[in-house]
Amino acid sequence: MNQFKLKYGDWALITGASAGIGEEFANKLASLGFNLVLAARRKDRLSKLKDELEKNYNVEVVAAPLDLLSENYLKELTQIIGDRHISLLVNNAGFGYRGEFLDGSAYNDEKMIKLNCIVPTVLTHHFVKPMIEKRKGGIIFLASLVAFQATPTTTTYSATKVFNAFLAEGLWYELKKYNIDVLSLNPGGTITEFQQVANSTAGPMPRTAKQVVETALKALGKKPSVVDGLYNKFLAVSTRFISRRLTVSLAGKISELFYKKH
Ligand SMILES: NC(=O)c1ccc[n+]([C@@H]2O[C@H](COP(=O)([O-])OP(=O)(O)OC[C@H]3O[C@@H](n4cnc5c(N)ncnc54)[C@H](OP(=O)(O)O)[C@@H]3O)[C@@H](O)[C@H]2O)c1
Numbered sequence: 001m002n003q004f005k006l007k008y009g010d011w012a013l014i015t016g017a018s019a020g021i022g023e024e025f026a027n028k029l030a031s032l033g034f035n036l037v038l039a040a041r042r043k044d045r046l047s048k049l050k051d052e053l054e055k056n057y058n059v060e061v062v063a064a065p066l067d068l069l070s071e072n073y074l075k076e077l078t079q080i081i082g083d084r085h086i087s088l089l090v091n092n093a094g095f096g097y098r099g100e101f102l103d104g105s106a107y108n109d110e111k112m113i114k115l116n117c118i119v120p121t122v123l124t125h126h127f128v129k130p131m132i133e134k135r136k137g138g139i140i141f142l143a144s145l146v147a148f149q150a151t152p153t154t155t156t157y158s159a160t161k162v163f164n165a166f167l168a169e170g171l172w173y174e175l176k177k178y179n180i181d182v183l184s185l186n187p188g189g190t191i192t193e194f195q196q197v198a199n200s201t202a203g204p205m206p207r208t209a210k211q212v213v214e215t216a217l218k219a220l221g222k223k224p225s226v227v228d229g230l231y232n233k234f235l236a237v238s239t240r241f242i243s244r245r246l247t248v249s250l251a252g253k254i255s256e257l258f259y260k261k262h
Contacts, residue, residue, distance in 0.1 A: 004217065005033045008138045008181075009087025013037045013127065015068060015119070016093030018045035020192030021142065024209035025090050028217065030057040037081055039064040040093065068093055068119045069111055074126060086127045088138045091120035091164070096157040096198035098258060109156045116160035121167065128180065137180040138220055141168035145188040145227065148236045149244075152252035157198070165225065172224035184225040187212045188232035189258070201258050205231040 012029050016022035018040035026036055030053040038046050043065035050061040064080045066073055094116040097104055120141055131137030143165035144158070151158035168184035175182055189195075189203035190212050212228045219226035227236045239247045 002032055007136075007221065008034075009085065009134075009136055011035045011037065011084050011086050012088035012090060013039065013081070013086045013123075014090040014092055015039045015123070017049065018042045020194060021187065021190065021209045021212050022090070022092040023049060024213045025092060025140075025216075026053060026061075028210075028213045029088070030059050030061070033057070033059060034088065035060040035062075035084075037062045037064055037084070037086065039066060039068065039077060041065065041067050069115055073119070074122060077123075078126070085130055085134070087131060087134070087136055088140075089123060089127045090140045090142075091123060092140070092142045093119065094142055094160070096154060096194060096200065098154045098157075098198050098200040098255070100153060101155050104156070112156060113160055116157070117163045117167075120164065124167075124171070128175070131180050132175075132178045135179045137178075139168075139171065139175075139180065139182045140216055140220060141165070141182070141184055143168065143184045143186045143225075145186055145232050145236060146251075147184075147186060149239050149247045149251045151255050152248065153255045154198070154200070154258075169224045181221040182224065183216060183220045185212070185216045185219075186225065186227045186232070186236065187215075188227070188229055188235065190228070203258055205229070207232075 012034045014022050014025050017026045017038035026038055026049060040046055046063035046065055050063045053061050064077055066076045124139060141164040144161040146158035147161040147165040165184045168182050172182040190207045190209060191202050192209055195202055207229050215226055215228040227233045
C-alpha cells in the first residue's frame with residue numbers, strides 16, 4: 001500500500017467534486033486507492049465520475065448529490081455516508097464573485113460566506129471527532145492567493161479565503177497532537193469553472209487543477225500552508241515586504257485586470 005493511503009486511511013470526502021479542483025482531487029485520490037464520497041449539486045456529473053473512477057481504479061465511490069447551502073445538508077450528507085469512517089476531508093466547494101462590492105448583492109455574499117466559510121467549519125467539527133478517536137487523519141482547506149491580502153473587486157471572496165487560511169493554519173497546530181494533518185491550500189488563478197461562475201479570468205500565468213492537487217498532496221503533513229506555483233509563491237511572499245496600504249492598492253489594480261467588464 002502507498003504511504004499516503006497508509007497515513008490517511010480508506011475514505012476521503014471531497015466537497016465540490018463535480019468540477020475543477022475537486023474533480024481532480026477525486027481522480028488523484030482514487031488513483032492512490034482511496035474510496036470516495038463525492039459531494040456537489042450536479043447529480044449527473046457525480047454519477048459519471050463515480051462510474052469512471054470505480055471502473056479505472058477498483059475503488060468504492062459514493063455520490064452525494066446535495067446543495068451544501070440547503071438547511072439540512074449535514075443530515076443528508078451523514079445519512080449518505082452512513083458508518084463509513086472519513087479519514088481525509090477535502091473542504092473544496094466554493095465560489096467567488098468579481099466586481100465592485102456595491103454592484104453585488106448581500107444575498108450572494110451571504111451564500112458565499114456560508115459555502116466558503118461556515119460549511120467547512122461545520123464539516124470539520126463533525127468529521128474531526130472520529131479522526132481524533134483513531135489518532136489519524138487529514139483535512140485540506142481551499143484558501144487562495146487572495147488570502148494573502150485584501151483584494152478589491154473580489155473583496156468578500158478574499159475575506160472568505162483568509163478565513164479558510166487562518167482556520168487551516170490554526171487547526172494545523174491544534175490537531176497535530178492527535179496525528180491529524182491540516183493544510184491551507186492556496187492556488188492562484190487555475191483554469192476551472194470558477195472563472196465562469198465568478199465573472200473572472202485565470203490571469204496571466206494560469207495553473208491546472210492537476211498541478212494544484214499535486215502541490216497539495218506533496219505538502220500535506222509537511223507544512224501548514226502551501227502556495228501552488230512559483231509565480232504565485234513570488235506574489236504571496238512579496239506582500240511581506242511592502243506596507244498594507246501599498247499591498248491592497250496594488251492588489252486592487254491587478255484585480256481590476258482580472259475583472260471581466262461587460
Ligand atoms: N480556480 C481558481 O482560480 C481558484 C483559485 C483559488 C482558490 N480556488 C478555490 O478552489 C475551490 C474549488 O474551485 P474550482 O476552481 O474547482 O471551481 P469550480 O470548477 O467552479 O468547482 C466548484 C465546485 O463546488 C461545487 N459547488 C458549488 N456550489 C455548491 C453548493 N451550493 N453545494 C455543493 N457543491 C457546490 C460545484 O459543484 P455543483 O455546481 O455541481 O454543485 C463544483 O463541484 C473553491 O473553494 C475556490 O474558492 C479556486
